[in-house]
Amino acid sequence: xxxxIEAIKERRSIHEFSPxxxxxxxxxxxxxxxxxxxxxRMKQPWQVLLFQESGSxxxxxLVIESYVRNGLTEGYSVDKTKRMMEGIKKFLVDIPHHxxxxxxxxxxxxxxxEDYAAVCAFIQNVQxxxxxxxxxxxxxxxxxxxxxxxxxxxGLNSDQHKIVGVxxxxxxxKIPRAKNRDTVSITIKKDSFIKRN
Numbered sequence: 001x002x003x004x005i006e007a008i009k010e011r012r013s014i015h016e017f018s019p020x021x022x023x024x025x026x027x028x029x030x031x032x033x034x035x036x037x038x039x040x041r042m043k044q045p046w047q048v049l050l051f052q053e054s055g056s057x058x059x060x061x062l063v064i065e066s067y068v069r070n071g072l073t074e075g076y077s078v079d080k081t082k083r084m085m086e087g088i089k090k091f092l093v094d095i096p097h098h099x100x101x102x103x104x105x106x107x108x109x110x111x112x113x114e115d116y117a118a119v120c121a122f123i124q125n126v127q128x129x130x131x132x133x134x135x136x137x138x139x140x141x142x143x144x145x146x147x148x149x150x151x152x153x154x155g156l157n158s159d160q161h162k163i164v165g166v167x168x169x170x171x172x173x174k175i176p177r178a179k180n181r182d183t184v185s186i187t188i189k190k191d192s193f194i195k196r197n
Contacts, residue, residue, distance in 0.1 A: 007128050012178070014136025017170030021052065021096045026133055027169075031099075034125035039118035040111075046122040046164075049154065051098040060092035062153050066144035096170035099126070102156060102163045119164045126167060136172035141165045 031048055039045065051059040064085050067073065073081040092098070103119050106112045127137045144150045145166065148158035156163075 004128075007131055010178075011127055011131040012136070012172075012176050013138050014168075014170070014172045014175065015138060016173040017095055017136065017168070018173045019094065019096065020171050022135055022169060022171070026135070027097070030126055030129045030133065030135070033129040034122050037118060037121035037125045039121070040114040043115060043118070045103040045115035046119045047102050047104075049100040049102065049156075051100065052096060056093050056095070056098060059098055059154070060089045062150055063092060063142075063144050064089055065153075066147045066150040069149065070143060070147060095168045097168070099167040099169055100154070100163060101126075101165050101167060102161050104160055105162045116162070116164065123165055123167065130169065134171065136170060136175070138168040139165050140168060 027050070035044060035046070037046075067088070068081075068085070073084065076084065101119060101123055103115050106115055123139055127139065130137050141164075145163040151158040151161060151163065
């Protein structure tokens with residue numbers, strides 16, 4: 001297995017996948033490892049809805065409907081719209097697995113933000129655990145995850161559930177080169193800075 005620092009630095013977002021499917025037991029193991037993410041009150045707020053095989057075809061169709069419903073095709077001819085949507089659908093269907101990560105919305109704003117942060121930590125853990133198995137992930141947050149009809153059509157409740165992201169998963173066909181990161185700027189306050197009257 002990869003060293004944690006090596007994994008953080010070497011992991012890449014994958015945009016091109018091999019058609020080979022990930023074994024179910026490996027997928028389960030990846031999500032189980034990811035569940036060690038920090039979370040308040042051990043609530044473990046993350047939930048996973050996985051689309052693959054014919055489920056991916058239905059998922060892609062609902063994504064296309066959402067794009068059309070929300071104006072992505074405005075200004076294009078009927079012919080161009082058809083070609084564009086067919087291309088997007090083929091691209092989505094060719095991805096072996098789509099893991100939709102969602103949570104229940106808490107009416108308490110503070111708890112909601114804690115849960116959202118925990119789910120994001122879970123997603124990063126999924127990416128790192130998958131990379132250790134030589135599996136690539138792309139964390140997407142396209143506009144359809146906010147579309148109430150899309151949320152309803154995949155079987156969730158838009159008044160109760162928040163989609164945090166969709167993870168496209170599979171064995172990489174191509175691994176992109178690393179992009180440099182900026183050095184983090186840290187402001188250090190050693191002396192007292194509170195001014196009192």
